[in-house]
Amino acid sequence: MLYLVPTPIGNLEDISLRALRTLKEVDLILAEDTRVSKRLLQHYEISTPMQAYHAHNEHHKTKKVVEELLAGKRIALVSDAGSPGISDPGFLLVRACLEAGIEVQSLPGPTAFVPALTASGLPADRFHFEGFLPHKKGRKKRLTYLASLPHTFILYESPHRIQRCIKELNEYCGPERPACLARELSKIHEEYLRGTLADLAEVVERGHKVKGEIVVIVGGDG
Ligand code: SAM
Numbered sequence: 001m002l003y004l005v006p007t008p009i010g011n012l013e014d015i016s017l018r019a020l021r022t023l024k025e026v027d028l029i030l031a032e033d034t035r036v037s038k039r040l041l042q043h044y045e046i047s048t049p050m051q052a053y054h055a056h057n058e059h060h061k062t063k064k065v066v067e068e069l070l071a072g073k074r075i076a077l078v079s080d081a082g083s084p085g086i087s088d089p090g091f092l093l094v095r096a097c098l099e100a101g102i103e104v105q106s107l108p109g110p111t112a113f114v115p116a117l118t119a120s121g122l123p124a125d126r127f128h129f130e131g132f133l134p135h136k137k138g139r140k141k142r143l144t145y146l147a148s149l150p151h152t153f154i155l156y157e158s159p160h161r162i163q164r165c166i167k168e169l170n171e172y173c174g175p176e177r178p179a180c181l182a183r184e185l186s187k188i189h190e191e192y193l194r195g196t197l198a199d200l201a202e203v204v205e206r207g208h209k210v211k212g213e214i215v216v217i218v219g220g221d222g
Contacts, residue, residue: 006109010186116182
């Protein structure tokens with residue numbers, strides 16, 4: 001059995017009892033960054049062995065993990081924060097497991113875009129999750145597509161690239177589009193900046209409000 005275990009995106013209390021029990025009971029935890037996950041495990045006094053499983057080794061590691069699962073090991077996959085497989089490694093392993101007839105259990109739990117969306121004040125009945133925009137190739141195509149969507153869309157962004165991101169969203173979607181920048185969710189400096197894309201451009205150009213991890217939510221066209 002492979003378990004996908006979501007971990008806190010900020011406050012360490014944002015983890016389910018089931019997630020903690022699973023992390024205690026499995027034979028091995030695959031972690032995106034073992035140093036990051038070690039802090040969580042130490043906090044909850046969990047001593048399960050860990051191995052690294054991340055974007056740089058997932059291609060060659062996946063086969064070995066499948067073999068271990070077939071041999072009867074119980075393995076959990078975690079990422080640094082939030083849900084494995086959401087803008088984080090997971091998909092390759094899940095697909096390989098399913099192809100090999102291994103059961104996959106995905107535990108419900110924290111992921112950054114859900115609180116960002118539900119508190120944004122933008123319609124959440126239909127939405128598109130984009131994740132990270134490509135930095136170079138294909139970026140314009142994605143922005144053109146996103147601008148044409150009739151419903152809310154969601155982007156993940158790093159603080160280093162937020163200025164460019166908001167500037168381009170203004171160009172493609174127009175300055176009047178309602179939007180929300182949700183930063184440092186579930187952390188001490190949690191903050192929601194709501195307004196039009198023009199308002200957000202003004203804030204990020206001033207530069208002082210764009211530290212930390214950020215989710216960008218933009219209302220649909222029309
Ligand atoms: N797997 C994660 C999830 O389920 O949300 C996403 C991982 S992705 C590598 C990291 C991005 O998620 C960040 O750049 C940011 O856009 C978003 N993110 C993660 N934690 C966040 C937080 N506490 N507040 C705001 N955004 C966050």
